[in-house]
Amino acid sequence: MRTVLVPRADIATDLLVSGLSDLGWEVEDVTAYRTVRAAPPAVTIREAIKNGSFDAVVFTSSSTVRNLVGIAGKPHAQTVVACIGPQTAATAGEHGLRVDVQAEIPSSEALIDALAAHGTMLAMRAREAGVPLRRPSERRPGSRRRTR
Numbered sequence: 385m386r387t388v389l390v391p392r393a394d395i396a397t398d399l400l401v402s403g404l405s406d407l408g409w410e411v412e413d414v415t416a417y418r419t420v421r422a423a424p425p426a427v428t429i430r431e432a433i434k435n436g437s438f439d440a441v442v443f444t445s446s447s448t449v450r451n452l453v454g455i456a457g458k459p460h461a462q463t464v465v466a467c468i469g470p471q472t473a474a475t476a477g478e479h480g481l482r483v484d485v486q487a488e489i490p491s492s493e494a495l496i497d498a499l500a501a502h503g504t505m506l507a508m509r510a511r512e513a514g515v516p517l518r519r520p521s522e523r524r525p526g527s528r529r530r531t532r
Contacts, residue, residue, distance in 0.1 A: 385409075391416035395447060397471075419447050424455040436460030439520045440485075440499060444468045444492070446475035452515070453479050462520045466499045 387410045390401055394415045404411050424430065432438060433456050441459045443449045449472060452459075458481060459465060465481050466498035467473040469490030473483045486501045510517040 387412065389414060393447075394418045419453050421454060421523065432455045433459050434465075437464045437521050438463055440464035440466055442466045442468075442495065442499065443472050443476060444495070446472050448472075449475045449479055449481070451482075459527060464499075464504070464520055466493045466495060 386408065388404055389412045390404070391414045396415070401411050401413050406523045425433075433441070433452075436459075438459065441452070441463055443452075443466065445468070449467075458479065461482070465476060466485035466487075467476055467483050468487050470486065472490075475485045476483050483505070485495075485498045487498045507517050
């Protein structure tokens with residue numbers, strides 16, 4: 385029988401392990417690291433996240449989505465949300481985030497390319513509409529976040 389060592393995070397899904405097992409591999413599943421929530425960022429950063437001061441937020445894993453929302457709150461609705469792959473995008477959706485950009489393949493390079501392509505597309509649309517290009521962080525009249 386073929387054997388394989390799968391070192392992974394304590395919060396990883398069982399998809400890889402079960403897939404390898406289904407293919408006849410004997411899997412040694414080892415927790416190589418534990419994912420822990422970071423301390424909340426400074427108040428100024430939390431406020432910038434919530435009020436739309438960032439043009440984009442880039443998520444590289446489902447745990448980054450869960451942890452950012454948990455320690456700092458959801459990014460403002462005008463902030464571009466970019467995800468490295470479909471699982472991360474699904475987690476963002478589960479947390480009420482609109483995903484604007486998703487990499488074609490789950491890699492840092494593909495995510496960078498997808499975000500750049502999104503920016504290019506927004507610039508092209510603005511030019512075609514004859515309106516000035518505005519970054520998501522630039523306030524527009526009436527776009528303020530309402531407080532309850």
